Amino acid sequence: MIPEAALKKISDIVGADHLISAVENLAEYGTDATKLEFMPDAVAFPGKSEEISRILHLASETGFPVVPRGAGSGMSGGALPVKGGLVISMNRLNSILLIDQDNLIARVEPGVITAHLQEAVEKVGLFYPPDPASLNISTIGGNVAECAGGLKAVKYGVTRDYVLGLEVVLPTGEIINTGVETMKGVAGYDLTRLITGSEGTLAVITAVTLRLIPKPAANRTMIAFFPDVSSAVQTVSDIIRNKIIPTILEFLDRLCINCVREELGLTMPRESGAMLLIEVDGDEELVAREVEIIREVCNRGGAIKFEAASGQKEADRLWEARRNVSPSLFKLSPHKISEDIVVPRSTMAELAILLDELARRYDLPVAAFGHAGDGNIHVNIMLDKEDPNQLNNAQTVVKELFKKVIDMGGTITGEHGIGITKAPYLEMEIPRAGLDLMTLIKKAFDPKGILNPGKIFL
Numbered sequence: 001m002i003p004e005a006a007l008k009k010i011s012d013i014v015g016a017d018h019l020i021s022a023v024e025n026l027a028e029y030g031t032d033a034t035k036l037e038f039m040p041d042a043v044a045f046p047g048k049s050e051e052i053s054r055i056l057h058l059a060s061e062t063g064f065p066v067v068p069r070g071a072g073s074g075m076s077g078g079a080l081p082v083k084g085g086l087v088i089s090m091n092r093l094n095s096i097l098l099i100d101q102d103n104l105i106a107r108v109e110p111g112v113i114t115a116h117l118q119e120a121v122e123k124v125g126l127f128y129p130p131d132p133a134s135l136n137i138s139t140i141g142g143n144v145a146e147c148a149g150g151l152k153a154v155k156y157g158v159t160r161d162y163v164l165g166l167e168v169v170l171p172t173g174e175i176i177n178t179g180v181e182t183m184k185g186v187a188g189y190d191l192t193r194l195i196t197g198s199e200g201t202l203a204v205i206t207a208v209t210l211r212l213i214p215k216p217a218a219n220r221t222m223i224a225f226f227p228d229v230s231s232a233v234q235t236v237s238d239i240i241r242n243k244i245i246p247t248i249l250e251f252l253d254r255l256c257i258n259c260v261r262e263e264l265g266l267t268m269p270r271e272s273g274a275m276l277l278i279e280v281d282g283d284e285e286l287v288a289r290e291v292e293i294i295r296e297v298c299n300r301g302g303a304i305k306f307e308a309a310s311g312q313k314e315a316d317r318l319w320e321a322r323r324n325v326s327p328s329l330f331k332l333s334p335h336k337i338s339e340d341i342v343v344p345r346s347t348m349a350e351l352a353i354l355l356d357e358l359a360r361r362y363d364l365p366v367a368a369f370g371h372a373g374d375g376n377i378h379v380n381i382m383l384d385k386e387d388p389n390q391l392n393n394a395q396t397v398v399k400e401l402f403k404k405v406i407d408m409g410g411t412i413t414g415e416h417g418i419g420i421t422k423a424p425y426l427e428m429e430i431p432r433a434g435l436d437l438m439t440l441i442k443k444a445f446d447p448k449g450i451l452n453p454g455k456i457f458l
């Protein structure tokens with residue numbers, strides 16, 4: 001609970017209009033994409049870093065938890081106030097402060113919506129590639145805190161690869177700048193990289209300097225259907241062996257194809273066991289050449305059907321299946337447990353065999369789709385959570401999946417983070433000495449343990 005006197009001080013800091021504490025208005029800030037629920041005591045909407053600094057100083061003195069929040073689209077519960085306290089919403093810190101066409105950087109406040117930044121830089125011929133599928137709602141601050149990936153990560157990398165510097169407020173209230181505004185800079189430890197992906201547990205991000213690149217002149221979308229997963233994933237390797245790194249290389253398995261086909265009435269070959277959605281970009285000539293090579297590689301790899309879109313409208317039609325796959329899976333069961341494991345690209349066929357085996361052994365549909373180009377596959381275990389047997393089996397599937405993925409040289413999360421949902425499994429991947437060091441780092445930043453407590457570490 002936040003003491004009444006502290007609540008009054010928070011109200012003085014942000015203004016009474018920018019603080020809510022009436023229970024009936026808090027629900028929205030007590031949940032995220034996990035659909036789990038934990039009520040905060042209050043939500044503040046600061047308009048300046050200095051206000052966040054004063055709030056954190058007060059929290060450190062008083063001992064109430066503070067949880068930073070972007071759009072609440074997180075998939076691992078990072079923004080949930082599991083121990084109550086104050087949620088700090090970044091809603092009002094939503095300005096694009098600078099787009100510098102000479103130095104190819106942008107400086108933004110954390111509440112800027114990812115798609116809004118992309119549109120703004122594209123207007124001047126520049127490109128900010130990180131594109132989580134949630135980009136129309138997610139914030140840059142949330143993307144940095146989670147080190148969000150996205151569809152284009154296979155060619156362009158993830159959020160971390162574009163963060164040059166940060167302004168952050170430490171849990172003790174100090175405001176510091178990390179990193180640089182230049183392409184090079186190695187002074188001291190790389191705090192920018194440490195805070196990126198720290199899931200709001202080390203500092204509150206109040207401004208971000210991002211690297212931009214020139215916007216590619218052209219792009220082209222293709223779709224290919226294969227009889228089975230192994231021919232599709234072999235084709236992924238063959239495309240890359242041909243020295244082509246597509247902008248996007250997405251994958252859907254048979255279960256996913258059947259769900260979207262029925263849901264959207266799409267024409268897809270009945271015998272398809274896997275689908276690849278592929279996009280290349282660059283100058284016109286390069287794009288045309290790469291489309292022809294990919295067509296040949298897909299056909300050689302046993303594609304049942306291959307189609308290259310001739311314009312944006314047709315590309316959008318091809319995209320429909322991928323965009324709708326996640327919600328359409330609820331045709332199979334009322335609930336799902338979604339994991340975002342990563343395996344080395346060359347072992348994806350092995351992963352597919354494992355998923356089939358787990359589905360059979362535990363009698364649950366397991367649907368896989370995602371970023372085949374970088375081995376980051378969204379594994380969806382479909383179940384009815386009201387059925388204790390199914391719930392128990394699904395939890396066993398998760399454990400067996402994580403164990404195997406780690407044995408294969410992969411990781412339990414490629415982009416969604418640990419938050420609360422994966423905290424019980426972190427020890428499977430990170431050795432004790434590593435976890436101890438991380439705990440010491442957390443203590444160094446946040447000696448009183450007030451910033452986003454109850455996350456990452458059990």
Ligand SMILES: Cc1cc2nc3c(=O)[nH]c(=O)nc-3n(C[C@H](O)[C@H](O)[C@H](O)COP(=O)(O)OP(=O)(O)OC[C@H]3O[C@@H](n4cnc5c(N)ncnc54)[C@H](O)[C@@H]3O)c2cc1C
Pocket residue numbers: 032033067068069070071072073074075077078079080090110131132133134137138139140141142143144145146147148149150151199200201203204205206415416452
């Ligand atoms: C339909 C859908 C598709 C998605 N697709 C992808 C995808 O393709 N790739 C991907 O990586 N993720 C994806 N996600 C997950 C999610 O959108 C990302 O993790 C995103 O980065 C979260 O941003 P947010 O603004 O919603 O943050 P929130 O959910 O509000 O917060 C996420 C974490 O960031 C912290 N945080 C937020 N703002 C700050 C700040 N200013 N300072 C410090 N910490 C902060 C929070 O405390 C929390 O720990 C998807 C989610 C959905 C619902």
